Amino acid sequence: MSLSRRLGRAAQQLGPSVSELAPQYAATFVQQALDRAVHGFGPLDGAALVAERERDAQGGDLEATVTRLIEDHVRLAGAQGFVTNLGGLATMAVAVPANIAGLAMLQCRLVAAIAHLRGYDLADPRTRNAVLTALLGEEKLHELVRRRQLPGTPMVLATAPVHDPHLDTLVANEVASELMTRVAGKRLASTVGRRVPVVGGLVGASTDGYATWKIGRYVDRELLPRRTP
Numbered sequence: 001m002s003l004s005r006r007l008g009r010a011a012q013q014l015g016p017s018v019s020e021l022a023p024q025y026a027a028t029f030v031q032q033a034l035d036r037a038v039h040g041f042g043p044l045d046g047a048a049l050v051a052e053r054e055r056d057a058q059g060g061d062l063e064a065t066v067t068r069l070i071e072d073h074v075r076l077a078g079a080q081g082f083v084t085n086l087g088g089l090a091t092m093a094v095a096v097p098a099n100i101a102g103l104a105m106l107q108c109r110l111v112a113a114i115a116h117l118r119g120y121d122l123a124d125p126r127t128r129n130a131v132l133t134a135l136l137g138e139e140k141l142h143e144l145v146r147r148r149q150l151p152g153t154p155m156v157l158a159t160a161p162v163h164d165p166h167l168d169t170l171v172a173n174e175v176a177s178e179l180m181t182r183v184a185g186k187r188l189a190s191t192v193g194r195r196v197p198v199v200g201g202l203v204g205a206s207t208d209g210y211a212t213w214k215i216g217r218y219v220d221r222e223l224l225p226r227r228t229p
Helices: 003-014 023-039 047-057 062-084 088-117 125-134 138-146 154-158 166-189 197-222
Strands: none
Touching: 023 047, 023 088, 023 125, 023 166, 047 062, 047 088, 062 088, 062 197, 088 125, 088 166, 088 197, 125 154, 125 166, 125 197, 138 197, 154 197
């Protein structure tokens, strides 16, 4: 079975049903995606492992490692976007949740891998909230900070003096809402896929790949190396 199909199957196993994509389930769903990204799930190794392996492959060059991680995750996001966006509206009940789950898991793994390379502890809830916040994207995130709906950028959250438990659910709900809006909107925009199924797949691949690239480049700029004693 190809990697793209294995990713699609893994995403379907992780993704909730449409009825479960309600606000009360959103935080749990997103946090589960983050946990699987950090520890590994299905065909995907965990964030720290993939980061260390790529750093070894790049001879310890951290910038080259980050660049390669972004490129790899863009390809993976494109693959799952293609698989989960075939079939048009007829398959939305299964495909939309699977697409949300797959995209969340891959983007969490990319951000967590970069955070690990920069010296952040992936077990620290402050780091985990920073990882999730990055999935909102730079523009959306800055808008929420300006409106005081979030206290700051991923760097601010990751380096906060103490962990604020209230942020756990707040951040997870914002991320879930944003992902659902993006994926459902993209799916409806590609309804031509009902007649030409591959078109929906191509739209999904390009959209998910580009969104993942933007998040990776943002995190590369945003998360500065953490000083350790």
